[in-house]
Amino acid sequence: MSFSFNFDVHVQTGPDDVDCKELQNGKPDYAAKSTEDSDKPAEPVKLAKEHHPSSDPDLLLMDAVPETVTIGTLPPLHFLNETVFEKTASEREDGEKILSRTAEQRSDLISGVYEGGLKVWECTYDLLELIEKDGETFGGKRVLDLGCGAGLLGILALRRGARQVHFQDYNSTVIEQLTLPNVLLNCHEDDVESEEDEEGKGKGKKHKDGVCKKTVTEKDKEKEEARDDDEPPPKKRALAPSQHTSLTRCRFFSGDWTTFLALVLKEDPAPKYDIVFTSETIYNTAYYPALHEVLHRLLAPDGLVYLATKSHYFGVGGGLHLFKNFVEQKGIFSINHLWDMEEGLKRHVVGLRFKMVKTS
Numbered sequence: 001m002s003f004s005f006n007f008d009v010h011v012q013t014g015p016d017d018v019d020c021k022e023l024q025n026g027k028p029d030y031a032a033k034s035t036e037d038s039d040k041p042a043e044p045v046k047l048a049k050e051h052h053p054s055s056d057p058d059l060l061l062m063d064a065v066p067e068t069v070t071i072g073t074l075p076p077l078h079f080l081n082e083t084v085f086e087k088t089a090s091e092r093e094d095g096e097k098i099l100s101r102t103a104e105q106r107s108d109l110i111s112g113v114y115e116g117g118l119k120v121w122e123c124t125y126d127l128l129e130l131i132e133k134d135g136e137t138f139g140g141k142r143v144l145d146l147g148c149g150a151g152l153l154g155i156l157a158l159r160r161g162a163r164q165v166h167f168q169d170y171n172s173t174v175i176e177q178l179t180l181p182n183v184l185l186n187c188h189e190d191d192v193e194s195e196e197d198e199e200g201k202g203k204g205k206k207h208k209d210g211v212c213k214k215t216v217t218e219k220d221k222e223k224e225e226a227r228d229d230d231e232p233p234p235k236k237r238a239l240a241p242s243q244h245t246s247l248t249r250c251r252f253f254s255g256d257w258t259t260f261l262a263l264v265l266k267e268d269p270a271p272k273y274d275i276v277f278t279s280e281t282i283y284n285t286a287y288y289p290a291l292h293e294v295l296h297r298l299l300a301p302d303g304l305v306y307l308a309t310k311s312h313y314f315g316v317g318g319g320l321h322l323f324k325n326f327v328e329q330k331g332i333f334s335i336n337h338l339w340d341m342e343e344g345l346k347r348h349v350v351g352l353r354f355k356m357v358k359t360s
């Protein structure tokens with residue numbers, strides 16, 4: 001069986017693989033690309049493009065093994081477990097070959113080739129919890145999930161009434177095989193509501209930090225496969241893209257930040273975002289100029305960037321301290337700590353706002 005989506009790609013992509021430093025012992029070597037030695041900015045390596053879902057994705061979703069994360073009173077969020085990619089890599093469309101390469105190399109990141117979007121990283125959960133605690137409302141807001149991976153942050157905003165949500169990931173395979181399917185999994189509002197009623201009662205494991213994570217097991221999957229043909233379709237079956245009103249509020253982009261910015265700045269008017277989420281994206285100091293430029297150009301004058309990050313990325317080099325230094329040198333944004341976990345490997349959520357409200 002093929003797991004492919006058909007996408008209309010409206011902007012041509014560049015070469016997929018580039019000369020890049022690859023992981024050594026599972027960690028990328030960014031030493032040659034640190035901010036100190038980079039008078040030349042990091043090369044754009046993957047040209048940006050927009051993805052338009054153009055076919056019925058039901059088949060893919062029927063075979064998917066979704067997980068659900070529930071945090072406090074937030075709506076449950078569904079996402080494909082990364083293990084599905086290991087098992088089905090050869091059957092999926094993957095022009096970038098990242099599914100096979102990550103499986104071969106057993107690596108979370110391959111610098112310049114695969115930037116880690118196929119799994120949900122820890123700080124995404126931290127940020128979801130902060131949103132729950134602070135009661136952030138999204139009604140009518142324009143949201144960018146920058147370096148989205150699975151896209152849970154953007155999906156939450158969508159579920160909570162954001163006017164538009166744009167998803168960006170470095171890898172087109174991530175957008176096509178993970179982000180978009182996840183959006184579809186979560187877009188069927190009626191289904192999701194009825195699942196909340198049924199499933200809130202105990203299948204999930206309550207974690208001490210309040211995160212309730214439920215995995216749909218192989219057994220559940222077998223049960224689903226054994227279903228009689230006369231039975232109604234499973235609740236989580238997604239609607240065709242054209243039927244999704246939620247989907248009309250979304251756009252999907254892949255590519256590196258420099259060319260992503262260039263692509264959207266060609267639009268008239270160019271997008272401005274009230275909220276930008278970016279989780280676990282500051283591990284590589286070489287990318288700071290491009291990341292900062294995206295935030296600078298695309299954040300609305302009174303907008304807010306939620307940045308979730310580990311304190312330090314061991315073996316990689318980046319981290320909050322270096323990023324704060326970079327931001328301070330630029331003098332555009334002020335940074336506030338919104339949440340800190342000081343035990344173990346320290347994690348943080350910080351907010352960035354323009355120092356002076358821009359008049360544009």
Ligand SMILES: C[S@@+](CC[C@H](N)C(=O)[O-])C[C@H]1O[C@@H](n2cnc3c(N)ncnc32)[C@H](O)[C@@H]1O
Nearest residue numbers: 115116117120121124147149169170256257279
């Ligand atoms: C470690 S993953 C985090 C994924 C997701 N935000 C999460 O927390 O689960 C880092 C993400 O940052 C994005 N990223 C990193 N460097 C990038 C670059 N130079 N250009 C564009 N995207 C980049 C990739 O899309 C990648 O998915």
